[in-house]
């Protein structure tokens with residue numbers, strides 16, 4: 685039996701106030717939002733995801749945030765990889 689790869693840390697709303705988590709680059713946040721806008725679980729009026737309940741303009745800024753679907757429609761990234769293609773963290 686193989687050991688599963690570590691899952692990304694779950695993003696919480698208050699993580700926006702913890703500076704050590706940083707923010708994704710603007711283009712990545714825009715790309716994440718475009719995916720959400722095309723998703724049937726996205727509520728355009730409130731900009732919330734019905735799967736996680738999050739306010740997506742905020743959640744998509746967090747590097748360790750990830751779409752809750754399985755498989756996710758967009759992935760967490762490692763902040764240390766910014767400028768190096770922002771590699772995705774696979775769950």
Ligand code: SF4
Pocket residue numbers: 719720721723724725726732733734735736750751752753757758
């Ligand atoms: S986070 Fe995932 S499930 Fe939620 S709206 Fe965005 S793409 Fe859809």
